[in-house]
Amino acid sequence: KAGVTQTPRYLIKTRGQQVTLSCSPISGHRSVSWYQQTPGQGLQFLFEYFSETQRNKGNFPGRFSGRQFSNSRSEMNVSTLELGDSALYLCASSLSLRGTDTQYFGPGTRLTVL
Amino acid sequence: DAKTTQPNSMESNEEEPVHLPCNHSTISGTDYIHWYRQLPSQGPEYVIHGLTSNVNNRMASLAIAEDRKSSTLILHRATLRDAAVYYCILRPPPATSGSRLTFGEGTQLTVNP
Numbered sequence A: 001k002a003g004v005t006q007t008p009r010y011l012i013k014t015r016g017q018q019v020t021l022s023c024s025p026i027s028g029h030r031s032v033s034w035y036q037q038t039p040g041q042g043l044q045f046l047f048e049y050f051s052e053t054q055r056n057k058g059n060f061p062g063r064f065s066g067r068q069f070s071n072s073r074s075e076m077n078v079s080t081l082e083l084g085d086s087a088l089y090l091c092a093s094s095l096s097l098r099g100t101d102t103q104y105f106g107p108g109t110r111l112t113v114l
Numbered sequence B: 001d002a003k004t005t006q007p008n009s010m011e012s013n014e015e016e017p018v019h020l021p022c023n024h025s026t027i028s029g030t031d032y033i034h035w036y037r038q039l040p041s042q043g044p045e046y047v048i049h050g051l052t053s054n055v056n057n058r059m060a061s062l063a064i065a066e067d068r069k070s071s072t073l074i075l076h077r078a079t080l081r082d083a084a085v086y087y088c089i090l091r092p093p094p095a096t097s098g099s100r101l102t103f104g105e106g107t108q109l110t111v112n113p
Helices: none
Strands: A005-007 A010-013 A019-024 A031-038 A042-050 A053-057 A064-068 A074-078 A087-094 A109-113 B009-013 B018-023 B032-038 B045-050 B061-064 B070-075 B084-091 B107-112
Touching: A005 A087, A010 A019, A019 A087, A019 A109, A031 A074, A042 A064, A042 A074, A053 A064, A074 A087, B009 B018, B018 B032, B018 B084, B018 B107, B032 B061, B045 B061, B045 B070, B070 B084
Parallel strands: A010 A109, B009 B107
Antiparallel strands: A005 A019, A019 A074, A031 A042, A031 A087, A042 A053, A064 A074, A087 A109, B018 B070, B032 B045, B032 B084, B061 B070, B084 B107
16 A cells, blocks of 8 residues: 655745645545644644544644645645745655554655745 | 654564563543654654554454553554654544644654564
8 A cells, every 4th residue: 555645755846935735645544734844833733624624733833724625635735935934844644534544754855944 | 633643663572572561640531642753764654553442453452451541552563663752642623623633743663573
C-alpha cells in the first residue's frame, strides 16, 4: 500500500507570495491533518479535515488555510508569505478520528521563504 | 491537552535495551498514551500506544504505571536505526480533539555503535 505522499518536496518562495502544498493520504484514509515543524517551535498542529470538513484548527493566523477533496486528497495554502513561514510542512492521514487510529505521516514539504 | 514531560536526550549502546520515560501526571481517564518517533529528515512514525495495560509490538513495548501518571517506552535491543527523537503524546477522545496530535519536545535518542 502506498504511503502518504506530499508534493512538492522542496519549495522556495519570496515574501508576499502565496503557496499551495498538496497531500495524498493512504488509500481508504479519510482524515488528513497538517503540521508545521520549525526548529524553534517544534511540531505544531495546523488543522485537520475529515470527509471534506475542517474538524479542528490550531492556533495559526488566517493566512493558513486548507481544504479536502472528495477523494480525501488535501491541500493547504499559505498567503502573503513571511520569513517565519519557512518550515517543514507535514501531512498525516488516518482512517478516521478515533483516538486509537494511527497517524501516518508523509515526508513533508520543505518551504523556504526568502 | 494534558502535558507530558520527557528528558531532552538519552544515550544508549547498540544491542542494549533502552528505557525512555514519560511523565503525564495530569492524564485523564480517557487519554490514550501514544509514542511516535522521528528519524532524521523524515516525518514522524508511529511506534506504539496503550490505555491502561502494558503493550507489546514488533517495534517496542510500552509499560504503563498503575496510576497512569507515567509510562516507559522500551526498545529491547537498540540499533543504529533507532536513533531518533521520540515523542510521548496523550490523545484525548476524538469528540474533543479529533485526530490531532500535540507534540512536546521529545527525547533525542543517540545510539552508540
